[in-house]
Amino acid sequence: MQVCAPPDFVELLGGIDIPLAPLGQPSPVMATAAVTGTTADRPTKNLSVCVARMVAATYDSVAAAAAGCDVVVTTGQIPAAAAARAVAEKLGVPYVFVAHSPTYLPSPHHPPPAWPGCPHPPEVTDNRVLWELNGAHLNALFGEGVNTHRAAIGLPPVDDIRAHVLTGRPWLVSDATLSPWLRPADLDVVQTGAWIRPDDRPLPAELDAFLKAGTPPVYVGFGSMPVRDAHGTARAAVEAIRAQGRRVVIGRGRADPAVTDGQGDCFAVGEANLQALFPRVAAVMHHGDAGTTTAAALAGVPQVVVPQMTDQPYWASRVVDLGIGAAHEGPRPTYESLWVALRTALNPGTRARADAVAVTIRTDGTTVAGKLLRDTVGRAGTTGSAPGAFRSASWCNSL
Secondary structure (H helix, E strand, C coil): CEEEECHHHHHHHHCCCCCEEECCCCHHHHHHHHHHCCCCCCCCCCHHHHHHHHHHHHHHHHHHHHCCCCCEEEEECHHHHHHHHHHHHHHCCCEEEEECCHHHCCECCECCCCECCECCCCCCCCHHHHHHHHHHHHHHHHHHHHHHHHHHCCCCCCCCHHHHHHCCCCEECCCCCCCCCCCCCCCCCEECCCCCCCCCCCCCHHHHHHHHCCCCCEEECCCCCCCCCHHHHHHHHHHHHHHCCCCEEEEHHHCCHHHHCCCCCEEEECCCCHHHHHHHCCEEEECCCHHHHHHHHHHCCCEEECCCCCCHHHHHHHHHHHCCEEECCCCCCCHHHHHHHHHHHCCHHHHHHHHHHHCCCCCCHHHHHHHHHHHHHHHHCCCCCCCCCCEEEEECCCC
């Protein structure tokens, strides 16, 4: 097995002895570009040339990693996934596209994610029409660049970039309770369940001691996601949590000394095992990515979601629909707005509902996916380094 991913994934993979083929920029850099739209690398002229170069660079990295493989599995943005599919075509092996949220897959039941700088027309409310506009937009953005690269490596052009990347049978790797795939829909989606990496790391001794020293705190963390006005958001969160009579555990990326202010009720933590931490807190405040939402739901802990972009508003809405927490309206919270959201999350009824939902979350998503991959390889009749071996190319940059 070989993984192509941003270079900062090396630490994540180190504990499970899987080699990493670095691809693109570190994920925090790409997340910052997606949220702020201020990266110097964002192309504003000669877009097709920039896309073609991006696809070529991704293709080269994935092709080198995928040599001798039986199947190529990819997730991420359209140009990267198009490059991964080109690798599969050249190698003559199956290709699988993976989505971590239903919102990335066309359906009459939800609109497509709005691209930065390209909001949905306010007068259009029909989801099918919005998906048609989305397809046309992706073709305009990426079609020429993707096809320029395909021609350069001897592959025919494609007319519909989104359909080409997603295929008619994409995989949805999210839990069916948290994010059900609603039918009827145009795609034959295979929902495997969430891919949850087992994590048996102990919590840092200092954090464990803090947790034991008082009532369960509220955890605040936004992962690698840059939050608008990060300092102000962290300060508002700490003050709102304290106003609820709770202690605080805050992800160190958002916690400078001015935020934690040295008081004994606030603990700053770096990288930690969230599977071990979340069951010991009173609530989790986060940005609403698929992984954190699933981890909190599995722990049976109420959530406050402050969505920033892409599929995060969807996960926030699911938390509300399931009654397992609260969603903040918009990406810029205040003390007052977080206080209101926390009041909902810390209500005993919310905790009871979170406990009830937790027992419905399945943890066998990777087992299901592994069997599907073996079946896919068997049907294709491919040969590679080992039965069922695969390379996963994941790149999350945003144009």
